[in-house]
Amino acid sequence: MAQKHEVIIYSTPSCVYCRLAKEYFKENKVQYQEIDVAADQQKAEEMVEKSGQLGVPVIEIDGQIVVGFDKPRIQKLLGLPN
Numbered sequence: 001m002a003q004k005h006e007v008i009i010y011s012t013p014s015c016v017y018c019r020l021a022k023e024y025f026k027e028n029k030v031q032y033q034e035i036d037v038a039a040d041q042q043k044a045e046e047m048v049e050k051s052g053q054l055g056v057p058v059i060e061i062d063g064q065i066v067v068g069f070d071k072p073r074i075q076k077l078l079g080l081p082n
Contacts, residue, residue: 005061005062007030007033007061008033008034009021009057009059009060010037010044010051010058010060011034011057013038015056017056017068018069021059021069024071028080030080035047051067055068057069061074064077
């Protein structure tokens with residue numbers, strides 16, 4: 001049984017790496033909450049506050065911030081096999 005993690009991805013509709021990250025989560029049956037920062041200015045500011053980054057994706061896994069689609073770090077934080 002996969003361990004439950006709190007996963008939030010801050011993304012935009014046009015972001016290629018956001019799409020790759022979401023596909024990766026689906027392949028590994030990881031539930032996530034998606035926040036479209038192009039549509040929600042307040043959430044965009046929250047993302048910048050948490051990450052110091054304007055670029056997407058910003059992924060939050062159990063309170064840990066991952067900037068970009070950093071697959072090795074995401075695997076480690078989720079406890080997924082390489």
